[in-house]
Amino acid sequence: MGFLSEELSEASLDKKLAASVNILPKASSLYFWNGEIEEATEILLLIKTKTSRVHVLSSYIRLVHPFEIPEVFSLPMDQGDVHYFKWLEEGMEED
Template identity: 55%
Template sequence: MILLLYPGLKNMAVYLHALVTGSYMSGTHSVVFISCPNEQVGKVIARTIMEKKLAACINIIPKLSSMYHWDGEITEVTEAMLVIKTRSSKLYELTEFIRSVHPFEIPEVISLSVDQGNPSYLKWIEEVVPEE
């Protein structure tokens, strides 16, 4: 019970439990969302991410309606969304890459930790995306 009071100890306990039992360690993988001005730009960015082995899979969702605040006004545009599946350890490298190539002044890079999932799929991500 005392382990739950200290986040570092809790994380270590979860890690050790995962090693001993072979269960999934929550947060090892992430899903990342990146908006792009259009599908064509999204495909170029996605292909480069894949070539760099920063992701195992990327879904490209074309023609999303987006509404956001920009320069003091509400802006409405049509965009494409990349949904990226990767290792959480790759988030920094992925974010820095996106910032270097994305046409937006402030590109959206939002990640969510994977809590659970199909063990075979999660293992596949690990096989495709090297830890390095």
């Protein structure tokens, strides 16, 4: 696992920008970059956060990530277990 992925995950939790991070190593990726097809092995982070924190989290990732354009997007979690959503809220409460 890459140092950046661990550091970014821990910092996201410490800064209360996320309640949980899944680290999925060795994701094989194909993508266009500068008109060419590129292939890379990447580490995928699934970061669970609140909608209100997505902008700040995205800004932080862009600040520390070495890629010119890191892959950052959000998916709404509008349905799910109420206990999980409560846990997520509690995990991100400011001290």
